[in-house]
Each structure stands twice: as structure tokens, then as C-alpha cells.
Amino acid sequence: xxxxxxxxxxxxxxxxxxxxxxxxxxxxxxxxxxxxxxxxxxxxxxxxxxxxxxxxxxxxxxxxxxxxxxxxxxxxxxxxxxxxxxxxxxxxxxxxxxxxxxxxxxxxxxxxxxxxxxxxxxxxxxxxxxxxxxxxxxxxxxxxxxxxxxxxxxxxxxxxxxxxxxxxxxxxxxxxxxxxxxxxxxxxxxxxxxxxxxxxxxxxxxxxxxxxxxxxxxxxxxxxxxxxxxxxxxxxxxxxxxxxxxxxxxxxxxxxxxxxxxxxxxxxxxxxxxxxxxxxxxxxxxxxxxx
Numbered sequence: 001x002x003x004x005x006x007x008x009x010x011x012x013x014x015x016x017x018x019x020x021x022x023x024x025x026x027x028x029x030x031x032x033x034x035x036x037x038x039x040x041x042x043x044x045x046x047x048x049x050x051x052x053x054x055x056x057x058x059x060x061x062x063x064x065x066x067x068x069x070x071x072x073x074x075x076x077x078x079x080x081x082x083x084x085x086x087x088x089x090x091x092x093x094x095x096x097x098x099x100x101x102x103x104x105x106x107x108x109x110x111x112x113x114x115x116x117x118x119x120x121x122x123x124x125x126x127x128x129x130x131x132x133x134x135x136x137x138x139x140x141x142x143x144x145x146x147x148x149x150x151x152x153x154x155x156x157x158x159x160x161x162x163x164x165x166x167x168x169x170x171x172x173x174x175x176x177x178x179x180x181x182x183x184x185x186x187x188x189x190x191x192x193x194x195x196x197x198x199x200x201x202x203x204x205x206x207x208x209x210x211x212x213x214x215x216x217x218x219x220x221x222x223x224x225x226x227x228x229x230x231x232x233x234x235x236x237x238x239x240x241x242x243x244x245x246x247x248x249x250x251x252x253x254x255x256x257x258x259x260x261x262x263x264x265x266x267x268x269x270x271x272x273x274x275x276x277x278x279x280x281x282x283x284x285x286x287x288x289x290x291x
Contacts, residue, residue, distance in 0.1 A: 006139060006140050007261075009140060010140060010141075010142060011257055011258055011261055012254065013142050013143075013146060013147070013150070014143070014146055014257050015253050015254035015255075015256070015257030015258060016150060016250060016253065016254065017146040017147070017149045017150040017153075017253075018149075018215055018253040018256065018257055019249045019250040019251070019252060019253020019254060020149060020150055020153030020154065020157070020249065020250070020253070021149050021153060021208055021211065021212040021215055021216075021253075022208075022229065022230075022233050022249040022252065022253055023153060023157060023208075023233070023245060023246050023249035023250070024152075024153050024156060024204055024205070024207055024208030024211065024212070025044065025047045025204075025205050025208035025209060025212070025226075025230055026043075026205075026208075026230045026233040026234055026245055026249060027157075027160065027201070027204055027242060027245055027246075028043055028046070028200070028201025028202055028203075028204045028205045029043040029044075029201070029205075029230055029231070029234050030234050030237065030239075030240065030241070030242055030244075030245040031197055031198075031200075031201045031242075032197075032198060032201050033234060033239065033240075036177065036194055036197065036198070037177075038088075038091065038092065038099060039096050039099035039100045039103060040091075040099070040103050041100060041103040041104045041107055041227060042103045042104075042106045042107045042110065042223070043201070043202070043205055043227075043230060044107075044205070044222065044223045044224075044226050044227045044229075044230045045106070045107045045110040045111070045222070045223030046076055046079075046080055046202040046205040046206055046209070047205040047206060047208050047209030047222065047223075047226070047230075048110075048114065048209055048218060048219075048220075048222035048223050049076050049079060049110070049114075049206060049209070050072045050073060050075075050076040050203075050205065050206020050207060050208075050209040050210045051072070051125065051206070051209035051210045051212075051213050051218045051222070052114060052118055052218055053068075053071070053072040053075050053076060053206070053210075054068040054069055054071075054072035054125055054210040055123060055125050055213075055218060056118075057071060057072065058125065058126065064128065065125065065126075065127060065128045065131075066128065068210075069207070069210055069211070072206055072207075072210050073203045073206045073207050073210070074203070075206075076202055076203055076205070076206035077199040077200070077202060077203040077206070078199075079202075080198060080199050080202035080203070081195060081198070081199040083106075084194075084195050084198045084199065085195065087102075087106065088198070090102065091103060107223045107224060107227070108224075110223060111220050111221060111223055111224060112220075114220045114222075115220035115221075118220065119220075120219075120220055121219070122217045122218065122219045123213075123217065123218045123219070124213045124214060124217050124218065125210065125213045125214075125218075127145060127214070130144070131144050131145045131148050132144065132145070135147065145214055148211075149211055149212065149215075152207075152211060153208075153211075156204065156207065157246060160204075160242065161242065164242065169193070169196070172188050172193050173193055173197055175188060176188055176190045176193045176194065209222070232248075232252070232271075232272075232275050233245060233248050233249050233252060234248075235275075235279070235285060236248040236251070236252065236275055236278050236279065236285055236286060237249070237285050237286055237287060238284055238285025238286055238287040239284075239285065241285070241286075241287040243287050244285050244286050244287030247286050247287065248285070248286055251274075251278075251286075252271055252274065252275070255270065255271060255274045256268070256270065256271040256274075259271065259274075
């Protein structure tokens with residue numbers, strides 16, 4: 001295979017895996033912002049919490065990466081559930097501006113707490129030997145870690161879609177969002193459905209934060225630094241559309257990776273040019289709702 005074509009194929013794999021990692025982190029915000037109608041700017045901070053919990057488990061207890069990963073997700077879900085049952089009850093009652101101010105305030109508080117507990121330095125999770133190195137396909141070498149991120153993200157996306165489309169819980173969530181009063185009349189515990197949904201969204205963010213530390217390194221300002229990235233994935237995809245978020249994350253991950261390699265002068269700025277172009281053509285996002 002010619003070198004140029006081989007390089008393009010490898011960059012495509014890198015771009016798709018980066019995009020799927022963005023999807024993991026942003027899909028929870030798609031649910032809370034687009035489906036539950038809650039402006040939750042704390043969302044990316046939960047990705048940071050998941051990453052730091054996995055790091056802490058591995059450094060202090062010597063736990064294996066594959067054991068620390070699910071535990072960090074469960075721990076983040078427990079933290080988010082506790083916050084949802086207390087602080088977010090006030091957020092739900094606020095108007096959109098109030099929700100925005102309260103959740104960005106919580107992000108600053110979490111940032112300060114993490115900075116005091118973990119220090120200001122940038123950190124990454126040490127990968128196990130099985131995820132280090134390259135897999136050879138003919139004359140091409142592809143990162144094992146990138147393939148792991150890609151496989152994990154695809155499995156989670158498929159499970160999420162099946163859950164929302166073909167389970168009783170998915171049906172209850174859709175009913176609770178479309179008409180909460182009617183949902184209560186037919187016996188659906190709307191508050192419980194929202195709480196579980198919120199925790200699942202934060203758990204997915206935690207998984208993305210822990211899995212993606214080689215691409216988005218952990219630091220106390222993670223929740224603020226990558227918040228814009230998460231928001232543009234949701235905005236380009238279309239509010240409330242899981243399918244749109246998937247398309248958006250893949251497209252932006254691909255454009256960002258290709259742009260950094262082929263147009264290094266623009267660097268990370270090219271993703272914002274792409275967002276501007278997409279929203280000019282489709283202001284409601286790739287799969288935006290009509291109303």
C-alpha cells in the first residue's frame with residue numbers, strides 16, 4: 001500500500017477512535033441537556049472525577065487498569081447520584097440562566113477540590129502492557145490503545161441505543177420527557193427515572209474520562225478546559241439526539257485529527273472552523289429537531 005494511503009488509513013482510525021471517545025464523554029450531556037432539558041455545565045467535571053478515581057485506585061491500591069475502570073464508573077455514578085438528589089434538586093427548579101450559573105459554579109468548586117487533593121500537575125493513567133504497542137496489518141501499524149478505545153466506545157454506544165429503544169426503562173424515560181404529568185398518571189416514578197438517567201450519563205462521562213487520558217490528559221482544569229469540546233459535540237449533533245451526537249463526535253474527531261496532521265499551521269483551530277461551517281449550513285445540528 002502506498003505510504004500516503006497507509007498514513008491516511010491510520011489517521012482515519014485515530015480520528016474515529018478520538019471521535020468515539022468524545023462521544024462517550026458527551027453522550028451524557030446529550031441526555032441531560034437535550035432530553036431532560038437541564039443545562040448541566042458540570043458534565044465534563046464528572047469525566048475528570050472518573051479519571052482521577054481510576055488513577056487513585058491504581059496508584060494507591062495497585063489495582064489493575066481493567067478493574068479500576070468499572071469501579072471508577074460506579075463511584076462516579078454514586079457521587080453524581082448524591083449530587084442529583086441534593087444540589088441538582090435546586091438546579092431543576094431554576095430557569096435556564098439559573099441552571100447555567102449554578103452548574104458552572106459547581107464546576108469551579110469541583111476544580112478547586114481536585115486541585116487541592118491531586119495537585120495542579122497534568123497526569124495520565126498508566127496503561128497495562130496489553131494496550132501498549134502496535135498491531136500490524138500488512139505494512140500498517142495501528143495503536144492497540146486506539147483500537148481498545150474504539151471497541152469500548154462502539155460497545156457502549158450499541159448498549160445505550162438498545163437500552164433506550166428496546167427496554168422498559170427507555171420507554172419510561174421517553175414518556176417522562178415527553179409528558180411528565182401523564183407519565184406520573186400511569187405510575188411512572190419520573191424523579192427516579194431522571195435520577196437514574198443522570199447517574200448513567202455521568203457514569204459514561206467517567207468512562208470516557210478514564211479511558212481517554214492518553215488523548216485528554218487529566219488535570220484539575222479538565223472540567224473547564226474540555227467543556228467547550230463537549231458542548232460543540234452536542235450542538236453540532238443536535239440537542240437530544242444520540243444519533244446526532246455520534247455523527248458529530250465522529251465527524252469532529254476525524255476533522256481534528258486530519259487537520260492537525262495535514263494543516264499543522266491551523267492546529268486545534270480547525271475544529272472550530274468546521275463547527276462554524278456545519279452550524280451555518282445546519283443551525284439545528286446534524287440531526288436536529290424541527291421544533
